[in-house]
Amino acid sequence: MSQTATCPRCQSPLAADAPEGLCPACLMAGGLASASPSGSAMTTPWTDEKRAAAIAELATYFPQLEIIELLGQGGMGAVYKARQKHLDRFVALKVIPPSAANEPAFAERFAREARALARLSHPNIVMVHDFGQVEGIYYLLMEFVDGSNLRQSMGNGNLQPQEALAIVPLVCDALQYAHDQGVVHRDVKPENVLLDKAGRVKIADFGLAKLLHHSPRDFTLTHSRQVMGTPQYMAPEQIEHPADVDHRADIYSLGVMFYEMLTGELPLGRFAPPSQKVQIDIRIDEIVMRTLEKEPARRYQQVSEVRTELDSVSSSSPNRAAKLPSKSLASANANRQGLLTRLFAWTAGGLRATGSAASRFFVPTPPPGKPLSNQSVERIRRESFGPGTALVVVGSLGFLHFLLIIPAAINFETAPVVLKDNAFHLLLTTIALTLCQIPVSILMILGGLNIRRTDNLGLVVIAVVMALLPLGPTWLISLPVAIWAISILIRPDVRKAFREQRMM
16 A cells, blocks of 8 residues: 655645655745755755756746745745746745644734734835735745845955944844834844845844744754854843743844954853954944843843944044954054053053043043943953952062061171172162062052952052062062053953942
8 A cells, every 4th residue: 555645844745746855835945955854965966957947836836926046045934036027026935934834823823923024114124015825835025135145245254343333223223113013023143134236234034033933942053055043143031031032132132243243253152342353432342242231121122222322432433433444454453552652541541540630631531431231340350350469469579578678688687698798789779678669569469459349540550550660679570460460451441440430
């Protein structure tokens, strides 16, 4: 007794002449370039003739369309470029995966969500022209964007920081508009941001993650033609409590994408602010870091706030911001800055903390921005613990050295032989130790304690300057410690942490 053939992907009855052993629905949903039923890659590659023949057969389900080519596929389905014959315009035909359509009550949910998507009319959102189903094949007919997605632009290395700062506000506008309509994207990532040939920015796939009930385990890397997302773009609550996700999850995903656009890296683990990797305004750090807060309540509560902050930075930035160098060039320029120049700037900053008018001329106070998050302050304090502790140790060694040498200098009979041979040298040593060693050691100890607390920047700078100068026998130890401390103090986010601590 022969068994009825079924589609290996959706288990629906299969015609004897089904192309490549897949039902039409699975072919439409991207089976053309997917893995074989066993999960391994297809051993027989599709030729142009096979692909053309399969598309021609699939076109019979959409006589009003001329299906031209498969644009891409992934967990959200397959997208085809097509032409509406009666309107003579190009459209994008997105076919929903058959596995999702087999779920109970999918038809009702699909109609409800598709209507919500069709109501989204915004210049930065891909418009939904129509939706429906043909013989069990659910589809969306959308605006065709002739261009590339943001992932491709980032992969080509052509995305400059100023371009990222121009794209993100438009993404914010689109997200805010959708949120106002009660629609959460849930899958903001570079693949879903489209850039057409005229330079317009469009966001695609609004709400499809919710419509298809994608769980975190679905977000894995797949074949090269697929455009499925990755878990690194998902907000923590989207993974831990997917039923409780609201519009703030989009804000977190926007922050991940923004960070990657600026630095070329994902913000994984303990990551540095963007300004440490590329030459941008330090205020951008606070915007990015706040969008990446783990707790939704600590993020921006509306994506429009991100747009407002970026506009504020752009409006107060000098014209040279339009000529920001690339990441590699920015790093080279930073490395060329002289150590003495940086030291002078931070010395002036320390004098400003004591109220010196001259320091205000050399190092003006930056414009106020959003306060540093607790996460950022704790990270800065952890990074400052090392040089701060080293300063305390060096200061203690100097003080100990003073306590051991001065009694020997006072009691000439017990002084070392090398000092007995030169009484004048003994006198000078005693005076130098008396005048320099005690205050320098105390300054180093206090400076080390304050740098660990991000408190009293003026005292910290003076202590570091003292550690640089050859004022005691511990100088060979204090010099590398001072350089270590300077590498921390020259960072703009560290300076801001000191300033905010002082105003508390």
